Amino acid sequence: MNSYDVVVVGLGAMGSAAAFHLARRGRTVLGLERFTPPHAFGSSHGETRIIREAYFEHPLYVPLVHRAYQLWAELEQASGRDLLRITGGLMIGRPDGVLVSGARRSAELHALPHEILNPAEVAARFPALRPADDMVAVWEPRAGILYPEACVDAHLALARSHGAMLRFEEPLTHWRSDDDGVIVATATGEYRARQLLLTAGSWIPSLVPELNLPFTVERQVVYWFAPRADSSLFGPSRCPIHLWETAPREFFYGFPDCGNGVKVAVHHGGEFTDVNRLRREVAPDEVAAIRELVRRFVPEADGALQSSAVCMYTNTPDEHFWIERHPGHAQVLIASPCSGHGFKFSSVIGEALADLLVSGHSRFDLSEFRRR
Numbered sequence: 001m002n003s004y005d006v007v008v009v010g011l012g013a014m015g016s017a018a019a020f021h022l023a024r025r026g027r028t029v030l031g032l033e034r035f036t037p038p039h040a041f042g043s044s045h046g047e048t049r050i051i052r053e054a055y056f057e058h059p060l061y062v063p064l065v066h067r068a069y070q071l072w073a074e075l076e077q078a079s080g081r082d083l084l085r086i087t088g089g090l091m092i093g094r095p096d097g098v099l100v101s102g103a104r105r106s107a108e109l110h111a112l113p114h115e116i117l118n119p120a121e122v123a124a125r126f127p128a129l130r131p132a133d134d135m136v137a138v139w140e141p142r143a144g145i146l147y148p149e150a151c152v153d154a155h156l157a158l159a160r161s162h163g164a165m166l167r168f169e170e171p172l173t174h175w176r177s178d179d180d181g182v183i184v185a186t187a188t189g190e191y192r193a194r195q196l197l198l199t200a201g202s203w204i205p206s207l208v209p210e211l212n213l214p215f216t217v218e219r220q221v222v223y224w225f226a227p228r229a230d231s232s233l234f235g236p237s238r239c240p241i242h243l244w245e246t247a248p249r250e251f252f253y254g255f256p257d258c259g260n261g262v263k264v265a266v267h268h269g270g271e272f273t274d275v276n277r278l279r280r281e282v283a284p285d286e287v288a289a290i291r292e293l294v295r296r297f298v299p300e301a302d303g304a305l306q307s308s309a310v311c312m313y314t315n316t317p318d319e320h321f322w323i324e325r326h327p328g329h330a331q332v333l334i335a336s337p338c339s340g341h342g343f344k345f346s347s348v349i350g351e352a353l354a355d356l357l358v359s360g361h362s363r364f365d366l367s368e369f370r371r372r
């Protein structure tokens, strides 16, 4: 039986990054993946992901995102690929809403560069966007776009170049522990490892059913619309990423046109589902609902629907991440940094998971992400 320092199960955003950081430190790594990544069946597809700094969800994410930016730059350098594009970002909503007030709080606490813009200033600087009269915007200049498929691919290619063994189309079926570590099984074989890292995204609860993890899987649809007339309004140099709180705790977001249309989506508000029964077709009433938001806030993007895609959020009850050792098997580490906002952190989470597996601790305080 082949033996490794760490078996990483799930090579999406988090697993690919962890496999890279472990292999770079000379650890022997086996990566197991259900599909052939990057793929469109989990949480890490759809061309673009937002990275932003003035984190409305909680200021504790700001140091993490700073390290993430450094690691994305290093990954671009090492892989020779374009992974990140800075566009700036706007968080738009009522001044007392969680989005604007939370972004301001993080920006002020961490002395981040930012400006507060009124609706007329937003429309003058970014003519594609039309905030309502009672909204304001937090402008942050360092926000931008990550290209998720390329990021996963780059992490995997570099993991492999550092010696990681990556096996695709080979899902973990079960695992057991003993005094020496873990034995993991797939349809084609068994492997031994000192430690096991579970980064299987929406599939994690099924790999540790005894824990009854309180995660929910939420269906999310993203849409690409053709600009109506003046497509230059949506170029990445004229249109930043934009996140809106359109009613208390109701969010939608959009990107500049990166070549396939203007991508927009609602953040949360999707149907709860089972990972094995995800509804992949998109209904006309779903298109009508997003078009309504586009007409109100990004009216020039109200052209033909070019395409759509279905993705999954794996939510924790408080929408913060979940990173903890298995309470009954200390050699098993579980990492579910999703809740719909994990991708930007995958570079730093990969490094932190490697730290936990190699030395037992991370330079970041991850205690907020334990079982609660």
Ligand SMILES: Cc1cc2nc3c(=O)[nH]c(=O)nc-3n(C[C@H](O)[C@H](O)[C@H](O)COP(=O)(O)OP(=O)(O)OC[C@H]3O[C@@H](n4cnc5c(N)ncnc54)[C@H](O)[C@@H]3O)c2cc1C
Residues within 6 Å of the ligand: 009, 010, 011, 012, 013, 014, 015, 032, 033, 034, 035, 037, 041, 042, 043, 044, 046, 048, 049, 050, 051, 170, 171, 172, 173, 199, 200, 201, 202, 203, 220, 221, 222, 265, 311, 312, 313, 335, 336, 337, 338, 339, 340, 341, 342, 343, 344, 345
């Ligand atoms: C529509 C959408 C928009 C988003 N927008 C943003 C954004 O703008 N910014 C941001 O920061 N985050 C965003 N997120 C969240 C972010 O994309 C996720 O947090 C992140 O992709 C989760 O990565 P993961 O590695 O946990 O899961 P995944 O990338 O899904 O990886 C899990 C992997 O495990 C594999 N797997 C499952 N079971 C097994 C098994 N038994 N054996 C082997 N392999 C297995 C799967 O095939 C999959 O490849 C968004 C998510 C969605 C769905």
